Amino acid sequence: MTGRDGGADIAPLGPFDPVIILVRPQLAVNIGTTARAMANGGLFHLRLVAPRDGWPQERAWFASSGADRILEEAKVFDTVDEAVADLHRVFATCPRPRHIIKPLLTARGAATELRAVSQRRLKAGILFGPERAGLDNEDMARADTLIRYPLNPDFMSLNLAQAVLVMAYEWYLTHDQTPERSLMTNETHVATKGEVTNFVNHLVHDLEKTGFLRNEQKKPGMVRNIRHLFARGEVTEQELRTLHGVVRALAHGRQDQ
The missing domain is CATH 3.40.1280.10 (SPOUT methyltransferase, trefoil knot domain)
Known part of the structure; x- marks a missing residue:
């Protein structure tokens, strides 16, 4: 044909x-x-x-x-x-x-x-x-x-x-093994808890330097809320690297003023 x-x-x-x-x-x-x-x-x-x-x-x-x-x-x-x-x-x-x-x-x-x-x-x-x-x-x-x-x-x-x-x-x-839910990460990977902790520590450190966490009574709860924010989703390693850069840029910007 x-x-x-x-x-x-x-x-x-x-x-x-x-x-x-x-x-x-x-x-x-x-x-x-x-x-x-x-x-x-x-x-x-x-x-x-x-x-x-x-x-x-x-x-x-x-x-x-x-x-x-x-x-x-x-x-x-x-x-x-x-x-x-x-x-x-x-x-x-x-x-x-x-x-x-x-x-x-x-x-x-x-x-x-x-x-x-x-x-x-x-x-x-x-x-x-x-x-x-x-x-x-x-x-x-x-x-x-x-x-x-x-x-x-x-x-x-x-x-x-x-x-x-x-x-x-x-x-x-009936025989497919594809997970019902997945995250497309392309060239990166889902961040480990250690990578997330490292970023949160970086963020908290710079927030302390800028005075954002100056209220000592509220500080522990504010830090916990920040940790909860990044713990509840599958943040990727690439996204954390980007956020590290954001935090550095914001911190340097305040120092230059």
């Missing part, structure tokens, strides 16, 4: 990672953006059931932002039964209430269960329905578990790629 540049170096992370199954997808662009969403979450295996306009479709590659290999490796089936025949577990997204009795999970709950299935070396897939109507009752009859995202009940409209991205994101988080 024309219009491809090789794309990103995407490969399967594990043979038992979940399979994304698009049932009767209608637009090539949506298939491409789905591949892009999958790549963001570390998913690789894509299956298409009876795509309306056939497969392959050039516009999918243009919309995939380099997730070319996912599209190149995508498998096409005529029916849902054929698409899930080799799987051990089948999940299905279900945005609207249905008169069906099945286990119902959130995206996070489904991701946790999918990870457990994968660790047992079993294969699982997730069904996503056509853009306009979603999965019908016959499609969902092939699934053993339903997934419904807890979204704003007054507006629960997701396009196909967004729906896949939510699931891919939750899947990725």
Whole structure:
């Protein structure tokens, strides 16, 4: 096909990672953006059931932002039964209430269960329905578990790629070790308590010289407040060096007057 540049170096992370199954997808662009969403979450295996306009479709590659290999490796089936025949577990997204009795999970709950299935070396897939109507009752009859995202009940409209991205994101988080909170320090580092103490001593020394701490009764509390100020946050070594310079400049400025 024309219009491809090789794309990103995407490969399967594990043979038992979940399979994304698009049932009767209608637009090539949506298939491409789905591949892009999958790549963001570390998913690789894509299956298409009876795509309306056939497969392959050039516009999918243009919309995939380099997730070319996912599209190149995508498998096409005529029916849902054929698409899930080799799987051990089948999940299905279900945005609207249905008169069906099945286990119902959130995206996070489904991701946790999918990870457990994968660790047992079993294969699982997730069904996503056509853009306009979603999965019908016959499609969902092939699934053993339903997934419904807890979204704003007054507006629960997701396009196909967004729906896949939510699931891919939750899947990725089940093994991601990124701290929930961190501090970007670039070329510096978070100051040690010793470095903070050294700066506070420098500051207090110059405040004494300027007469700011001349009230001996209030001095201990004022010094403690200064220490609390610098102890409660993650001050960096670079910031302390800058503040040392500020204190020196202020002290010298007073001496020159």
